[in-house]
Amino acid sequence: MANLQPREESVDVVVIGAGAGGGVVAKELGEAGLQVVVLESGRRFAPEVDYPTDRTDFEIAAATVFEAEDPRRDVHTTAHPFDYVRAKGVGGSTLRYLAISPRFHESDFRTRSEDGVGDDWPLSYADLEPYYERVEQELGVSGPNGPDANPFESPRKVPFPTAPHPFNLASRVIRRGADKLGLHLVREPVAIPTSDWNGRPACINAGTCGLGCRIRAKSSIDVTYVPKAEATGRVEIRPSCTAREISLDGRGRAGAVIYHDDRGAEHEIRGRAIVIAGNAIETPRLLLLSRSSAFPDGLANSSGLVGKYFMEHLAVFSYGLFDERLDPWRGIPTGGMLQDYYATSRANDFARGWTTVVSTSSHWPLSVARRSAGWGAEHKARTKRLFGHFVGLASVGEQLPSLSNEVTLDPLLTDRFGVPVPRLVSAPRENDVAMVRAIAIRQAEILAAAGATETWGGEYSPGTSAHYLGTCRMGADPKTSVVNARGRAHDVQNLFVADGSVFVTGAGVNPALTISSLATRTAEGIVGAFTRREL
Amino acid sequence: MAQLTFLRAAKNPRTAALFAKETAKAGLDRLGVILWSSSQARRGELARRDRLRAAGPGRWFIDEERRLVRTLAELIVPASDESPGAQDIEIIEPLEKLVAGSPQRRVLYGRGLLAFDAIARHEHGTAFADLPKEEQTRLARDLDRRREAVRDRSSVSNGVRSLLRILRYQKSGEYAAVELWPTLISDVTDVFYTNPMSWMWLGYDGPPMPRGYPDVTALTDTQRAPQDAAAPPKPDVAESA
16 A cells, blocks of 8 residues: 555446456446546557558467566466466457357256256346347347248347358368268357347458457447447546556445556545456456455355356367368357257266357467478478368356365465456366266267368367356355345445356356346446445 | 565465475576576577567577578478478468567477577487487487376376486487477467468468358358458557567
8 A cells, every 4th residue: 555646536336357348347337427537457459540450460470469578467377277368458358359149048057956066146137138139139139030040049039130141161061070960050140130230230250359450340339338438528448557456435345446557656545336347357356355354255255256166168169171271260259059959868977068169269370380380391291281271169068166166365375466366266067077978979970971081180178168157156145155136245235247257157158248248237236226326 | 584484384284385396497487597597508509699689570580590490490381292281371470470579489499499409419419400300300209208108296206207208308409409499380380370371271261350241151261361350450569670
């Protein structure tokens, strides 16, 4: 506190994080008439300037855009092998996500009731459906309707806002295999409009979504919700500001956020409500850092569950080599989805299931050359053989919540501000291991049926899903959950969580759309609480 | 401060192990520098080269280093009758820019290139670039094997053997080549496969922006590759400082 600046500020709501959760909350609150400041630890990116995907060396130049300028920013420790993948900046992880945006299935909200595993959510698919619809409209999600729709999709009241992307040659080859096996490869919903949307251009199939979209066609939060939030004149985004503690006021409520600017100076800002949306690692870290006599184990942690039930998705990748030319780099980085293995099957030795997408990401020359070790004529020949001739399958399996998997504070290491870094404990448990085995077998079957002459992969790569969930789970009972169904902390009535931390279970689909939908619902609850003068 | 950190670390077996590992690595690095510097000839030759280095943005290699880097690059990406190789593109300028802009690479390349020639002179009495291609390839494969050997920590005894090998290679000076070789492979690969010459050989019609791909089912039009690409920016003075 010695470095605390004399400036004292107060707003209606302080939001921490400007990604799929915080960016959405900020826009909704601003439009409802509330004064909001958003603290974002990363910087703001200018797509036309910062994403050099028009250069011949784009695979090198664009690959490091989202890396921390100061490597001490993202220090963390792990108990098991775990690759912590993230992007910090205005837009959060949506800056580099591939925008795959399926809804959860109805069963995802009641895994305990249906399958005897995990826990039920305190809300149902029907409760969330209107919010899914709103977010899909904001993002211009493209997807198949009518006869081409996903037969496993949850009920939806309105069609997707924009038409589905076309299949490229690589996707057609995989569909050939899926058809042979009686599987249903459909176009996956993606937050990448195929027609002009809200002043942004339609996708031009450049396939650089993971490197940042230079033309703003991909619906990342920085080009969708954030401009709308700022247009209200009531939302201020503060990049390069990292929250380090939430302090209490005299009434035991969350009073202020203490944060560092990029020069390391400390500031304090008061809010009548505080919303944390840092992701499922940074959010529990901040709560655990915010200790007081009222909350000696961390803010809003009377349940002892802050940081517990850390989940990710079981990311498994397989690849197949084909004699025919596929040119997979044409089009968005994913090329179709199948959910035939999503539901729990009694024939399996595990519960729950997964989604598989066709992966056409990073098939450019250097990326392909780097896939093979070595040098010389042999390496060149292998690169030539692979280039344009292979395609991937990427699956995200549902990792069940386990009390053993958690985010804590490292007892020794600190970041550039001297703040303890997060320590990640994440290991696949019995159900997860059995599911990974099954995913690899099914992926190999599909590739073989499609005519692959060589296949490889099939391993689980911990952390690479970049889908980090749990750690502040929602629930009706304050003893077994951290927040309620609106993301409001049981222990602190003006504190809210609006990111993947609140997930009770992880489902088997990419989580961004659900995070934003839950955040929309949480924002609605905050507005209601202000209206009722609770805040 | 270090003492305080050690005391804190010692209370926790996991952090104590981490601390010990980091301390050992730092000690090994320092010992490596001492062993490398034990040769007056090596120190003198490096100082001579440093005096000859070109000034200016993006420039760093001396003439004999340029010749050696070109030779090594042509081993890494050889040309054939049907395909281009490093000899067919401008390889030195982008590599030199990369090295000039990175203090770590300047150390790695400076010592590593010296070591390549030292190995060649020790075994054949001539500079690496003057050896027959077959012999250059053999020496490079040797470096691959040495690299694998020093990375083998699969058991305690292998770990000890690895440590002793590193110290021996440090003393002889060849460890600098063992260290440089994988970085050089990576750097040359980066340069070659981001050059439109390799794109035409592979059949890639990039870069992705600004045109994208109006027809995702078409096969490659290799004629589009070089025209639309924006050139990488020129190095600025600060980068080469």
